[in-house]
Amino acid sequence: xxxxxxxxxxxxxxxxxxxxxxxxxxxxxxxxxxxxxxxxxxxxxxxxxxxxxxxxxxxxxxxxxxxxxxxxxxxxxxxxxxxxxxxxxxxxxxxxxxxxxxxxxxxxxxxxxxxxxxxxxxxxxxxxxxxxxxxxxxxxxxxxxxx
Numbered sequence: 001x002x003x004x005x006x007x008x009x010x011x012x013x014x015x016x017x018x019x020x021x022x023x024x025x026x027x028x029x030x031x032x033x034x035x036x037x038x039x040x041x042x043x044x045x046x047x048x049x050x051x052x053x054x055x056x057x058x059x060x061x062x063x064x065x066x067x068x069x070x071x072x073x074x075x076x077x078x079x080x081x082x083x084x085x086x087x088x089x090x091x092x093x094x095x096x097x098x099x100x101x102x103x104x105x106x107x108x109x110x111x112x113x114x115x116x117x118x119x120x121x122x123x124x125x126x127x128x129x130x131x132x133x134x135x136x137x138x139x140x141x142x143x144x145x146x147x
Contacts, residue, residue: 004058011050019043031099039095049084064133072129080122086115
């Protein structure tokens with residue numbers, strides 16, 4: 001649970017900082033206010049997918065103890081976080097290039113797509129672990145069985 005709490009807290013800090021970066025970077029470079037850049041999307045991705053979703057997972061962990069399937073939980077945690085970080089990094093990279101007036105390339109979109117795939121895979125693993133916890137088909141760890 002501590003790992004989920006710490007990750008959510010870090011996403012909150014980075015999400016707020018990315019919003020500040022978006023606002024100040026576009027002002028500093030005289031980027032037109034109504035023109036679209038993906039920098040603003042990084043802010044919302046980090047806060048929603050990182051901060052809010054992991055807080056919800058923290059509550060689900062408290063209620064259902066999905067970490068009783070430690071391999072599934074580890075796969076979820078690392079896949080999901082890698083996906084959020086990769087996707088957000090590509091949004092920041094692409095958005096920065098847009099503000100600077102430089103051309104982007106298909107590689108950025110491809111890497112962001114891999115990030116979205118990792119997020120999806122992580123959520124699938126999460127639901128497998130959650131289903132096991134909800135239906136009671138999760139093995140009880142040896143130390144809990146001995147108590």
